[in-house]
Amino acid sequence: MIIGIASGKGGTGKTTVAVNLALSLENNVQYLDCDVEEPNGHIFIKPEFQKSITVGTPIPEVDKSKCTYCGKCGEICQYNAIIVVKNNVLVFPELCHSCAGCWLVCPEDAISPIDRELGILEQGNTGGIEFTHGMLRIGEAMSPPLIRKVKSEIDPAKTVIIDAPPGTSCLVIESVKKSDFVILVTEPTPFGLNDLKLAVEMVRSLKLKLGVVINRSDIGNDDVRIYCKEEKIDILLEIKNDRKIAEAYSRGTPLVELYPDYKAKFQALYHEIERRVGA
Amino acid sequence: MKEIVIISGKGGTGKTTITAAFASLVENKVMADCDVDAADLHLILKPEIQHQEDFYSGKTAFIRENDCTQCGKCVEVCQFDAINPDFIVDPVACEGCGVCVWFCPVDAIDFNENLSGRWFISKTRFGPMVHARLGIAEENSGKLVTLVRRQAKLLAEEQNSDFIIVDGAPGIGCPVISSITGANAVLVVTEPTLSGQHDLERVVSLAAEHFKIPTFVCVNKYDLNGEITDQIKEFCKSNHIHFVGQIPYDDVITRAMVNGKNIIEYSNGKTAELIKNIWQNIEDELGHVIRF
Numbered sequence: 134m135i136i137g138i139a140s141g142k143g144g145t146g147k148t149t150v151a152v153n154l155a156l157s158l159e160n161n162v163q164y165l166d167c168d169v170e171e172p173n174g175h176i177f178i179k180p181e182f183q184k185s186i187t188v189g190t191p192i193p194e195v196d197k198s199k200c201t202y203c204g205k206c207g208e209i210c211q212y213n214a215i216i217v218v219k220n221n222v223l224v225f226p227e228l229c230h231s232c233a234g235c236w237l238v239c240p241e242d243a244i245s246p247i248d249r250e251l252g253i254l255e256q257g258n259t260g261g262i263e264f265t266h267g268m269l270r271i272g273e274a275m276s277p278p279l280i281r282k283v284k285s286e287i288d289p290a291k292t293v294i295i296d297a298p299p300g301t302s303c304l305v306i307e308s309v310k311k312s313d314f315v316i317l318v319t320e321p322t323p324f325g326l327n328d329l330k331l332a333v334e335m336v337r338s339l340k341l342k343l344g345v346v347i348n349r350s351d352i353g354n355d356d357v358r359i360y361c362k363e364e365k366i367d368i369l370l371e372i373k374n375d376r377k378i379a380e381a382y383s384r385g386t387p388l389v390e391l392y393p394d395y396k397a398k399f400q401a402l403y404h405e406i407e408r409r410v411g412a
Numbered sequence: 413m414k415e416i417v418i419i420s421g422k423g424g425t426g427k428t429t430i431t432a433a434f435a436s437l438v439e440n441k442v443m444a445d446c447d448v449d450a451a452d453l454h455l456i457l458k459p460e461i462q463h464q465e466d467f468y469s470g471k472t473a474f475i476r477e478n479d480c481t482q483c484g485k486c487v488e489v490c491q492f493d494a495i496n497p498d499f500i501v502d503p504v505a506c507e508g509c510g511v512c513v514w515f516c517p518v519d520a521i522d523f524n525e526n527l528s529g530r531w532f533i534s535k536t537r538f539g540p541m542v543h544a545r546l547g548i549a550e551e552n553s554g555k556l557v558t559l560v561r562r563q564a565k566l567l568a569e570e571q572n573s574d575f576i577i578v579d580g581a582p583g584i585g586c587p588v589i590s591s592i593t594g595a596n597a598v599l600v601v602t603e604p605t606l607s608g609q610h611d612l613e614r615v616v617s618l619a620a621e622h623f624k625i626p627t628f629v630c631v632n633k634y635d636l637n638g639e640i641t642d643q644i645k646e647f648c649k650s651n652h653i654h655f656v657g658q659i660p661y662d663d664v665i666t667r668a669m670v671n672g673k674n675i676i677e678y679s680n681g682k683t684a685e686l687i688k689n690i691w692q693n694i695e696d697e698l699g700h701v702i703r704f
Contacts, residue, residue: 141450143423143582148607170583171421171614173607211471211510232509233491271614272622274554274586299423299582302449303551306504323669324428324452331450334548339504352666376636376661383605383637 134410135293137309139336140318141328143299146348146372147318151296152177153388157399159261163291166266167308168298169252169279176385180257180264188267189248190278192229193236195222199243206235206244227274251279256286263291280307292403301328301335309336313410315343316369316402322353326360333364342409346402349374370402413568414596414698415561415576417446419619421611423582425603426632429665429675430687431579432456435538436676437691441575443536444564445543446557446591448529453579456674459534459541467529467544467559469552470508473501479520486512486521504549529556533563540567554590557581561591584618592619597626597698599656603633604640612644616653627653628697630690634658654697657690659683 138151152174155164166174193206193215204217214228215235226249236244252269265286267279276298284307287293297308309315315336319329329345336343345361350371361368372378372388372395381391389396418434420427431453435443445453473494475486480499487495490512494505501512513521528551531544542564544556561578568576578595581587592598598619602612612629620627629648634641641658648655660683668678675684 140423142452143420143425143450145424168583170585170588171423171611173422173610176606176610209511209514211508230507230509231491232507232511233489234509234511234514237489237511238514269585271584271617272589274589276585300447300449301548302546302553302587303549304585306549310504322666323455323672327452327455328450331548338549352663354670379633379636379661382607383603383640385606 134407135287135295135312136406137295137297137312137315138318139297139305139309139315139332140299141301141332142319142325145318145320145325147299148173148177148296149348149382149388150316150318150346151294153395154399154403155262155294156387156389157396158292158403161291162262163288163293164262164264164296165283165286165293166296167280167283168296169267169269169276169283170298172266172268174296175264175266177387178259178262178264180259180262182255182257184256186254187250188252188254188279188282189250190231190275191233191246192226192231192249193224193244194247195224196243196245197222199241201241203240205238205240209234209238231278251275254282276304277307280304301331305335306339309341310339312341314406315341316346317343318346318348319357320349320353321347321355321357323356325353326357329357330360333366344369344406344409346370346372348372369405370398413573413576415565415578416597416599416694417578417580417592417595418599418601419580419588419592419615420582420601421584421615422602422608425601425608426665427601428452428579429669430599430601430630431577432674433676433687434577434691436674437688438575438577440573441539441577442564442568442571442573443538443541444560444576444578445541446560446578446587447581448544448546448553448556448560448587451543451545454543456669456672457536457538457541458672459532459536459543461532461534463533464530466527467531467556468525469528469555470526471510471523472503472506472508472526473510473512474522474524475499475501476520476522479518481518483517485515485517489515526550528552531556531560531563533567540571542567554586557587557590584614588618592623592625595625597628597694599628599630599694602629602631602644604631604637604644606640609640609644613647616651620651620653628656628694629653630656631658633661635660656693656697657686659686
């Protein structure tokens, strides 16, 4: 089973829910941190990395001895990543989406793919959790191929927990699509509600099952609960606002370590999701 | 005219709270919201839309069933697994590269521009604001961010504004890069947690080292972990980053938000004073920073 964890608004507790769900299940769990721009899961799961690989994406390399400057590559490229000017071909690697159009279209076979570095993928185990994350290179804009690489590690025999980036953009969709269930984490404030609505729309456009977890549940107002009721979205878990939880979080201490009774709550959350996915 | 972009690395550290407060503190400015896929600044600034336009960006392939011979060429050339075995394009997976369109031997694939969002110029009680809304499941947030900044700049030039105050996006990728390239300064709002600190270091190396933009740092909820707050100050010092202030863990921020107000309007307490100091420090520093 694949459980995606997303939020719309940042800082509502995606990683908190993902980490504590993983730690409460203990066995046969795979944790994939798809927030490749700012991954934080490792701070709490504390895996010992056994594998670190460089992840690249293919971009064109032009063999100028074969090139006739016919211009077909520039014509097919939608991203202005390759252009032919007079007797020269210019490649702009950071604009390239790796669609393969230019090397497929080149009549002289003068273009071949080479790898451009996007970041690294690290993997390690701790207890019964297999942990994987991607770490985008500083200055790199192209995160989707790195997210796809992290997701290519999915082992369907395990319970897969996906920690998504904040927002509702293509990166979040790349992270949560093909999940069996999506947990949306929010807080009961106007910002939390506004971004929850966007996230619900996004998950519904993907036709995935969803439920809500409310973090810092006793701050703000009741509008998130009213919205969920109107939209017939179930609130699966509430986590109280507690300075001790925030302080433990600041040090990298997971909630279930601070308050072990939360383990049962996260196990119940898992069983409820399992029931809904089966239904 | 100076453009200052508020970013954070980690989400939810208080970017929009600080940006909304600056709306009260900064005179003669244009406000802009570049967090286009989860925009919140409008909830406090309550813009009245004066002008709006559609944002078209990118294309999506569409296979005309009646013309398709199911030869399979499109499936073979697509690098994004966007065409299913029944020859239907998944618009979410489609990257808009047009390679299938080019190679289709019977020209059975349409390739039309997407309506990806809308952008707005509005009036607020703090002056003009430029903002946008990216459509659900749309790509190209970077292009929409660039568009919002360009419109804000045009407006600021027209009105002889002194500042453009930009609410940025979380992360360090495409929307953030589009938000900060060419800006006069960046303010990073962080929190004293291991996550906040980890993300701060990455976003500072993007803004200050990679793009060489003058970078300021402030800490929200500084009293949550005094030790990490000290480490953040030390990090700033050793990297020649201007540390411009700190604000405590204070529920007045949530109360102001629930009331649809920024903290400066809602309270004259200590937290509001500390945010005033942050802006004052930035304004003082900008005098020095911009000169080199």
